[in-house]
Amino acid sequence: MRLQAGRLLCDDTVLALLAGQPPKSELLLQAVSGSSYLAAADGGAAIALSVGRRPDLLIGDFDSLSAARLAECREAGCEILTLPAAKDLTDGEFLLQTLYERGWRRFLILGALGGRIDQMLANISCAEKLAREEAEVLLIHDDVLLCPLYAENEPRELTLYGFGGKTLSLLSLSEVCDKIELSGFEYSLNGTLARRQTLGISNVVRSEAATIRLTGGSLLVCLNL
DSSP states (O other), X not given: OEEETTBOOOTTOEEEEOSSOOOOOHHHXXXXXXXXXXXXXXXXXXXXXXXTOOOSEEEEOOSSSOHHHHHHHHHTTOEEEEOOSSOSSOHXXXXXXXXXXXXXXXXXXXXXSSSOHHHHHHHHHHHHHHHHTTOEEEEEOSSEEEEEEEESSSOEEEEEESOTTOEEEEEESSSEEEEEEEESBSSOOEEEEETTXXXXXXXXXXXXXXXXXXXXXXXXXXXXX
């Protein structure tokens, strides 16, 4: 997996907007307006509408999107799936699951971070689930980017281009990440990382191309922008 500063979207990437804290970054708002396919969960549609972009797919029980905004999407011909208020999945998880079932394997998710801590943790869990199903997932807000990596049968790599000087932390989401190899960082690591361990906190990117290689386990990469 490759991540380049200033370039977030590829043609095969779906931009998913959840109903959390909206971004203020001009780069992120440009990504919303310029996305080739955009899907929103409930109030996430307001992020798109604020920059003149209507969702291609809108899913939710619409308790956080105004009736006027919903009507605007309907009049524009958006595909709309209405969910019941009482359900076992959040609107965001239902949206991500639907996109995966429709064949999407690269996700850029906005509106997943900030705001309620319980919703934010739930969104990170949903992203990890996608990573376990071999999808490439980025959750991004104005000042942070999260990327879950999962390796089981073969190693997974994430290469960062153009992020020199940025602070990066690694957290194990599984009991143990069997082996992590770092190249291009202030501190090297060639070993395991366990849950409830702070060994991976506050590293620094030191090269134009820095690589994280995971042999086994579930790892959360946290890049401070």
